[in-house]
Amino acid sequence: MHVLLIEDDALVAAGIRSGLQVHDFVVDVATSVAEARAMFDGVVSDAVILDRGLPDGDGLDLLADWRAVGRKEPVLVLTARDAVADRIEGLQEGADDYLAKPFDLDELVARLQALIRRSAGRARSLIEHGPLCLDSVTREVTLAGRHVVLSRRELVLLEAFLQSPRSILSAERLKDSLYGLSEEVESNALNVHIHHLRRKLGTGIVKTVRGLGYQLGEASVTSSKNSVR
Template identity: 70%
Template sequence: MHVLLIEDDPLVASGIRSGLMMYDFVVDHVSTIQAAGQIMQSVVSDVVILDRGLPDGDGLQLLQSWRDQGNATPVLMLTARDAVRDRVDGLQCGADDYLVKPFDLDELVARLHALLRRVSGRSQGMTVHGALTLDPHAREVRVSGQLVTLSRRELVLLEAFLHSPRSVLSADQLKDSLYGLSDDVESNALNVHIHHLRRKLGSGIIETVRGLGYRLGKPEAVHIPGTPHKGQQ
């Protein structure tokens, strides 16, 4: 999943970015409100981590402007301000969650997963799609209980589809989920990852919507190639 991190402290930002990448998040980092506004116009982020005290203004003002414009991207406010009034102000301005510095990385990751579950309408941590289950914390995918080994990019791509099971996702949206702005991306990289997912989880796991993009296949299409599935039983 793509995370936009807006944090002006380079040491804190580096620690968060490194920690989240260990959990297969794709992280782009900016340190000012101006840079955040620019990147939000070109990249689709799944969640934003927003510091309040930024060099060119208050993060709450940025958040309020996003909400006024109808931008519903989940935002986790991350700040050293721990007074009740500060937390209330953040939530009232549109923050979906509020975490006070210093914090534990595992808690931050758990809160981000909770935000993503909320957006996709799920109440449980485990994602289930037919015979497929994905454990976001263990980073494991199983089909009918059998472990399926996916690369980091394949796992992130699968998560993008599972978080938007009824949506058609454009190639640009999927690339934003897979890569940061600094990544060197080959032109056919997305097609290669989709091909590998189909080879490992069944050709129907991802459907091509001509001219628009891709969407998650029906639950009954999930199977490990070479094993029976519902359509063959």
């Protein structure tokens, strides 16, 4: 899952980014309103973490602009402004959650997971798709009750499909879920990850929609001893 982190304190941003990456989030960092506008238009994010005190403006003004043009990505405001009036203002301007600094990283992760879960219309962490189950919190995948070993990239890719089971996802959209803007991506990287998912979860798990992208298909039990145990 991709998170856009808008935070001008380099030390705080580095800590958040490292902590989120442990939980399989792909994180891009913007340090100003201007940079955030450019990034938000160039990448599809599953959630946004937004500081208010940015060097070129208030993060809430940026949020208000996004909501005015219909952007619906879940936004968590993370700021030192912790007065009740500040919290109310943030929520009224379109924030989905509001967390004051200093904060606990585990709480931030839990709040992000809840925001993404609710934005996908789910009430719990377990995502079920036929015999396939993914727990978005524990990061465990089972197929017909048996544990499936997936790499980090494969897990993130599978989660992207499960979050939007009826949607056709473009290659660029899937790459946004897998890689940050600063990462070098091999031209065949996405195809390699899709190939591995098909080998471990059945050839029908990812359907190719010619000219448009990819769509979640049906999982089937595989006999691969290396992927299921």
